[in-house]
Amino acid sequence: MGLLTNNDKPCPICGEATPRLLATTIANEMPICSDCSKKISMAETKLAQLSVAELKVHLSQREENARQLEEVFRPNYSVDITWTSLNIDEANELFTLPIHECGDIKNPPIFKYEELNGYELHDEHGLIEHCHRGEAAPQLISTDPTPAIYESERISSTISRHYKLHLFFSNPYWDKVEVEAGTVVTLKSQFVNEYTAFMERFNPVTFALAAMMGVDASTYVIDADTIAEEIKKFEELRDAGIITEEEFNEKKNQLLGN
Numbered sequence: 001m002g003l004l005t006n007n008d009k010p011c012p013i014c015g016e017a018t019p020r021l022l023a024t025t026i027a028n029e030m031p032i033c034s035d036c037s038k039k040i041s042m043a044e045t046k047l048a049q050l051s052v053a054e055l056k057v058h059l060s061q062r063e064e065n066a067r068q069l070e071e072v073f074r075p076n077y078s079v080d081i082t083w084t085s086l087n088i089d090e091a092n093e094l095f096t097l098p099i100h101e102c103g104d105i106k107n108p109p110i111f112k113y114e115e116l117n118g119y120e121l122h123d124e125h126g127l128i129e130h131c132h133r134g135e136a137a138p139q140l141i142s143t144d145p146t147p148a149i150y151e152s153e154r155i156s157s158t159i160s161r162h163y164k165l166h167l168f169f170s171n172p173y174w175d176k177v178e179v180e181a182g183t184v185v186t187l188k189s190q191f192v193n194e195y196t197a198f199m200e201r202f203n204p205v206t207f208a209l210a211a212m213m214g215v216d217a218s219t220y221v222i223d224a225d226t227i228a229e230e231i232k233k234f235e236e237l238r239d240a241g242i243i244t245e246e247e248f249n250e251k252k253n254q255l256l257g258n
């Protein structure tokens with residue numbers, strides 16, 4: 001018996017020795033060998049409840065996934081998200097997102113459009129943007145391009161924000177996948193510019209995800225409350241003589257989609 005391997009608990013899939021330390025485990029804390037565990041693609045919470053029979057089904061589905069990547073999946077465009085990309089096959093309504101969390105990066109799980117239920121974009125302080133299936137449009141939590149400066153950032157001259165995209169699925173192996181969506185590290189005076197640039201870079205992700213869920217993103221950013229707020233801002237500019245009545249009406253009609 002090796003120090004690092006556990007021959008008393010062979011892998012239930014292939015019979016090889018399993019790691020003594022930090023082995024991937026399924027239900028009843030049964031360890032899996034490292035070769036087999038590399039092929040798995042599912043949320044840890046699901047893996048922890050998986051029986052040997054269910055794992056065998058999963059591994060055969062992973063082989064089928066690899067075959068579909070070769071023979072069926074034909075992405076016609078891709079959208080970058082920091083370290084990865086959404087690879088989208090519009091004709092077959094399929095996409096992949098090759099990230100480490102999803103297991104073997106050469107065999108990323110193929111998701112169906114219909115399995116995507118929603119997404120949320122977060123920074124470390126909270127929710128920034130979200131859209132779920134059935135909603136009228138993606139929603140920004142604030143349309144104000146000036147992001148909040150938090151209490152903890154008051155005394156600092158720099159700001160750093162770390163963005164994460166959460167994707168929600170109806171999929172037997174994934175409820176939720178988290179993706180690094182980018183960072184903004186900048187002088188406070190530059191933050192609005194950098195944040196706006198970040199959101200502009202993120203726009204194609206919004207549009208791609210909304211399209212997969214059948215959500216119309218053409219009115220992206222605009223909801224009833226924010227329209228009212230935006231119109232009020234332009235009213236104030238008009239009242240202060242900064243814009244003309246004509247410019248105000250033009251902006252108002254634009255916001256109301258007229």
Ligand SMILES: [Zn+2]
Nearest residue numbers: 011014033036
């Ligand atoms: Zn094994």
